[in-house]
Amino acid sequence: MCNFYTVIFPLNTIANPCLRAVAEKALQGERLSAADGQALYGCEDLALLSSLATCRRRQMNGDKVFYNRNFHIEPTNICVNHCLFCSYRRQAGEAGSWEYSIDDIRKICRSYVGQPVTEVHIVGGVHPARDIYFYASLLDAVKQLLPQATIKAFTAVEIDYMAQKAGWTYEKSLRLLKENGLEAMPGGGAEIFDETIRRRICPGKTGAHTWLCIHETAHRMGIRTNATMLFGHIETPAHRIDHLLRLRELQDKTGGFDAFIPLKYKSPHNRPGIAGEVSTAEVLHNFAVCRLMLDNIPHLKAYWPMLGKDVMQRALHFGADDIDGTIDDSTKIYSMAGADEQRPTLTAGELENHITAAGYTAVERNTFYDEL
Numbered sequence: 510m511c512n513f514y515t516v517i518f519p520l521n522t523i524a525n526p527c528l529r530a531v532a533e534k535a536l537q538g539e540r541l542s543a544a545d546g547q548a549l550y551g552c553e554d555l556a557l558l559s560s561l562a563t564c565r566r567r568q569m570n571g572d573k574v575f576y577n578r579n580f581h582i583e584p585t586n587i588c589v590n591h592c593l594f595c596s597y598r599r600q601a602g603e604a605g606s607w608e609y610s611i612d613d614i615r616k617i618c619r620s621y622v623g624q625p626v627t628e629v630h631i632v633g634g635v636h637p638a639r640d641i642y643f644y645a646s647l648l649d650a651v652k653q654l655l656p657q658a659t660i661k662a663f664t665a666v667e668i669d670y671m672a673q674k675a676g677w678t679y680e681k682s683l684r685l686l687k688e689n690g691l692e693a694m695p696g697g698g699a700e701i702f703d704e705t706i707r708r709r710i711c712p713g714k715t716g717a718h719t720w721l722c723i724h725e726t727a728h729r730m731g732i733r734t735n736a737t738m739l740f741g742h743i744e745t746p747a748h749r750i751d752h753l754l755r756l757r758e759l760q761d762k763t764g765g766f767d768a769f770i771p772l773k774y775k776s777p778h779n780r781p782g783i784a785g786e787v788s789t790a791e792v793l794h795n796f797a798v799c800r801l802m803l804d805n806i807p808h809l810k811a812y813w814p815m816l817g818k819d820v821m822q823r824a825l826h827f828g829a830d831d832i833d834g835t836i837d838d839s840t841k842i843y844s845m846a847g848a849d850e851q852r853p854t855l856t857a858g859e860l861e862n863h864i865t866a867a868g869y870t871a872v873e874r875n876t877f878y879d880e881l
């Protein structure tokens with residue numbers, strides 16, 4: 510039992526017996542069921558959720574909060590898919606579209622030579638004219654210039670397209686990418702696994718089964734990955750729980766997920782009519798439930814370019830133990846969706862200050878959460 514919790518919030522003050530039972534289970538480190546998840550999503554007591562999630566994160570990560578020194582490369586925003594929530598994609602030739610050549614990518618990397626960057630995060634649209642050999646050359650170009658940095662690249666959606674185009678298995682496709690420098694994969698493209706919701710918000714996109722299969726294949730090949738959940742659009746708590754349980758089940762099998770990142774749906778500049786945006790209270794509530802349900806994914810990331818620095822800091826009191834990295838104004842996914850952070854950049858010192866101001870110990874990590 511977590512002493513911090515019993516001091517701050519004695520269990521017998523929880524009036525709802527069902528919630529009290531869930532709290533007891535959570536504090537004893539017992540696995541929570543779908544019904545427990547429903548009870549947590551139905552709980553309106555944010556202070557209780559914060560205490561429970563904080564106990565859990567302390568059991569898993571002590572008082573550490575991780576960050577890294579990273580930058581992103583977004584090779585293109587031209588995409589064959591038409592996700593309704595996406596403010597980033599463009600048609601080829603449309604104003605605001607871009608497609609970097611390998612030389613453009615080399616130029617970006619050259620500007621980081623000699624800097625203490627430990628991770629290059631590469632993710633973009635699914636470009637109809639690019640194949641797996643282009644992406645293998647891209648990885649090789651990055652690795653040649655920045656051999657000390659770990660390359661975390663390509664969502665399962667991008668890998669699916671490369672494999673289909675080549676007529677290869679996921680394993681063969683990932684092998685070529687790994688041989689050219691791919692060491693880890695980001696968690697994008699997961700959205701919400703439920704197929705009825707998926708058909709409405711991202712019709713035609715890689716399905717849940719394939720997303721999970723690609724991550725499972727990566728894990729078996731020694732490629733560690735992250736996972737995300739896009740929430741706050743038309744999904745219900747039951748859809749979120751289903752998503753979390755499917756990830757938990759795969760993690761039981763492979764242990765290959767390092768971090769989970771809840772991504773709040775941002776409504777500006779994408780197709781109107783999906784929904785408005787959820788409140789900060791709901792974002793924090795969701796962080797706590799994710800921390801409590803995902804008992805086997807070690808890290809929960811509060812991604813500051815999407816949340817903003819203030820909500821990122823508050824998420825540290827709802828189970829988050831990671832805030833991502835320095836970014837260096839290198840990603841447009843969230844700025845194009847109207848995020849407050851229009852040119853996201855923080856120094857390592859500023860990231861550390863945000864962490865210590867929230868009362869935690871800042872720890873610089875590499876992609877695999879080795880402490881540096």
Ligand code: V47
Pocket residue numbers: 594595596694695696697698699700735736737738739770772773774775776779812833842846
């Ligand atoms: O899959 C796109 C999301 C994801 C919007 O692994 C949107 O460390 C909200 O996965 N509102 C890509 N979300 C980004 C991603 C990610 C980000 C940070 C860290 C990591 C990691 C992964 O962005 C997409 C989609 O779910 N997204 N548009 C939007 N309007």
Ligand code: SF4
Pocket residue numbers: 586588589590591592595596597598633634635666711714
């Ligand atoms: Fe393409 Fe990704 Fe945007 Fe969907 S979210 S349209 S896959 S860039």
